[in-house]
Amino acid sequence: MRVDVALTAALAPADVSGLHVVVIDVLRASSTIVTALAAGADGVAPEADLDAAAARARAGGALLGGEREGLPPPGFDLGNSPADYDAAACAGRPVVLCTTNGTRAVQAVRGAARVMAGALLNAEATAAALACSGARDVLLVCAGSRGRVSAEDTAAAGCIAGSLALQAAAEFSDAGRVAIAHFDAWRHDLPGLLRRSEAGRRLAAIGLGADVGDCARVDTLPRVVELDGGGVFREVPA
């Protein structure tokens, strides 16, 4: 298995056909997607465009969630905080999620053989699913933040890559080695890393600092989450 990491979505190759891709946006889209599905949401559809998201939610009777500048856009039912997506809010409901970085990263890799949503919350489960799948080429795509490398996505990529190294005969790209070293440096203080990160500080500044703790819990939601043929993230059997 060859394992590469795109440290921002812009560094993902143009041609992703044949690749098994994990999109990682720890703060907060992939953490929120995993949380919503664990709470029983009937699929989470990522949409990059606000109007398209609103139209899709209306057409499907879905909850509409997401953010611009970190906060819920006008008319949205929910924001992009994992805590918004508890069972009371979303069990049995379809969700449409529109965020700045994460859902755009998903758009960039739509042509891949498989697109999973990875976070610290489900890192080990995601790695186990990849190891069992017989995938030859794995690409972990860090959404990053506003085109910049982000500490928390790089850490989650390193967490998944390091777990793959224990489960498969994996060969890592240089970027994969960089991500693994970064995760290893911070594995004992991931809440501290996320708090100090550029995105974490922006969240604190708008009163959403609690999200950081919710997104830093490694392997607490061991779900395998994958985009289906209709462009909706769903939980698949581990």
Next chain:
Amino acid sequence: MRVDVALTAALAPADVSGLHVVVIDVLRASSTIVTALAAGADGVAPEADLDAAAARARAGGALLGGEREGLPPPGFDLGNSPADYDAAACAGRPVVLCTTNGTRAVQAVRGAARVMAGALLNAEATAAALACSGARDVLLVCAGSRGRVSAEDTAAAGCIAGSLALQAAAEFSDAGRVAIAHFDAWRHDLPGLLRRSEAGRRLAAIGLGADVGDCARVDTLPRVVELDGGGVFREVPA
């Protein structure tokens, strides 16, 4: 001092005015530039284009060095191996250097307040010069390799950034933290990291594996190297 790292040249901001920039191409352009100047070369002019490099060398009576696919192009005097640039070859001679990644990275940051050449060879000297300069905004630009993040450039960026942390009140971007963690993980086996890197393996495959050792020696050439107004790298007082 704010310290950011562009993990590939493509991630450098479009507007670099006001920034103090260090361009890093460990394997091999910046290592070769530092080595040539330490051996007494009368400046090293980076040129991204083969024909422009040849014309500039002819016009200035300069040694013409560089590579395509790692090897010296036809008609070039020297390759891109640091070992090619000893005193016998280049003392007192101007040099024009044309390489694939490093000289292109220099082009991308020409508008900066200051452009230095950084390598493992001169990491500490480069950090000391930045710390003494009173620079407010430092950007370490990893050339990367063919648009990909490279392990050795990230390590050198982390080495310089980590040294800055000891010498100045530095605030690091997320990418800066990633680079520091990566350097720390490999600081006791940099030759091993460079050998295992994508670029290191390509060099070994074309018989230039010895370059890896020459480029992995931290702080053995404590020179401060900076682009002058004429676009030529020269040693400046430490």
